[in-house]
Structures are given as structure tokens and as C-alpha cells.
Amino acid sequence: MTDYRLTTVETVRETGSWAFTAREGDEDREVFLVPCADEPGGGAGAAESDNPDRAVRAWINRCTHEDQRLHREGVGAVTRGGSVVCPKHGSAFDACDGSCDNGEAAGTTLREIDVAVRDGAVFLTDDDLTYLYEGLPDDDGDDDGPSSSSHLTF
Template identity: 85%
Template sequence: MSGYRLTTVETVREEGSWAFTAREGDEDREVFLVPCADEPGEADDSVDPPVRAWINRCTHEDQRLHREGIGAVTRGGSVVCPKHGSAFDSCEGSCDNGEAAGTTLRSIDVDVRDGAVFLTDDDLTYLYEGLPDDDGDDEGPASSSHLTF
């Protein structure tokens, strides 16, 4: 099995999330990795793969879930939308609360071998680590969530 080596499982666990930009057709896609575990920093090696990759957009509104310098907000095994507070299961991508209830994040295929995470999604070509500059059009969320971080 081939694929582009992205980072390590240890790095994703230590940082809480890790992002990269890839190309799909003629579009750039933001993708982030999160540990598949109940709590940040927790290692669950029984889960295969121990990290998951998701397109970096809330399903309710075009809002980044992972932001440069902050990462993805995770709580209790979920990735939390910073705008509306919808919580997406880190392992499954599904949401059962808030504005995004009943939706699922778009997954990206990754594989873990010897502690390294590889991009194996045939539709994506790795471009670079991190996210593109937002050119000021993604000022951050004007939160309407009842959650406090």
C-alpha cells in the first residue's frame, strides 16, 4: 500500500489535531487529522486507524473546524464547531446535536504504518502542511453557541 507520508500518530496526539492542504481535481481542500480517542492525548491503539482525517468544514455552515494557531477544538471524543457548538464524533464524523445534527463530516482516507500517517485517498494529492491563508474572508466564528471553551 502506498501513499504520501503526512506526519506521525504521536504528533497528532500531542498537538490534538494536524492540518494539511491537498488538491482534488482543480480545487484545494483543507484536511485535518484528529486522534480517535475519548480524551485529548489519550492513546487508543485498539482503534484502527488511531487517527482520522476530515475535510475542514462544518456541515452546517462553511466554517473551519481546525484553525491555524488554535487547531481543532475537541472535547469528550468530539470535534466541536466553534460557531454553533455542534459536536462531530472524532472517529465516525457523525453529529447528533446542534445545527449540524444528522450530518457527517466528509472523511479522507488515511492509513497508519509503523506510527506514521499516510494519505491514501486516491482523489487527493498532498500539497503542503497547514492551511492556506484565508485572505480575510474567514474572520473566525461569530459564535452563537452556548458552549464556552
């Protein structure tokens, strides 16, 4: 399989998240990228310089608790303190390892998609997925946002 160039680390950092759609078998999968800066030294740019493959991480675009998008077109993924926050229930998933230790999704982990960073570009390297297009599929307007039961406000 040939790696597919998705975007740049700079774009993911500037926008906070970046999404694409891929094919896995007979199913389309929504995937989103988020910056990861858990490398020693921390701070902006640390992940890219210390370990380029960890500069961004890719996750299936669904909360593990309920079939809820974590990244939405026009909004992106809500991130706070190194976590991706589910807009419906407020569960926070670590942006670097996908784990959740709070809320309705506590004890679960997002499904990771393999990506690599080379020369500042992010490549899809997951053998199970074939890139289809940038962005998310139109789901006929029924994803105007969650009916939140979270106590968090964004």
C-alpha cells in the first residue's frame, strides 16, 4: 500500500483538528486528526521535534459511549487541556493515547488510525483504510450538534 498524504502538521495545529473519510472493507469511516504534544519538554512544537510520528494522532470520529461525532464540519473537535471532549456528554479523551477516564465513556479508548509524519506532512499509513476525501460525509443535516446532557459549556 502507498501512504497517502493527508495534510500538514501545521494545518492540524492551526485548525485544532482536521477530518477525512476513508474506506475500510465495505464501510466508510470518518477519521479526525488532532495535535499531540505529550513528548518530554511539552509545549508547542515539542512533539514534532522530539518524535515526528507523535506530532498528530488520528482517531475514528465517534465517541465510545454513544454514536456521536467528536469532530463536526464547521466546528472541528472541541479540545481542552490536551483532551478531545465529547460535545454530548463531556467525556474527555486524551488526544495522544485516546483514553478516557471521566464521564459516560470512562474506561474506554478511541480507535486509533495509523498515520506518520514526514517533513511536516501527515500521511495515512493504516493498511486497513483507503483514503476517499477530505471532510466528512453529508449526513442529511441531522448532525446540527448534539442534544447535550453535559454540564460543560463550550
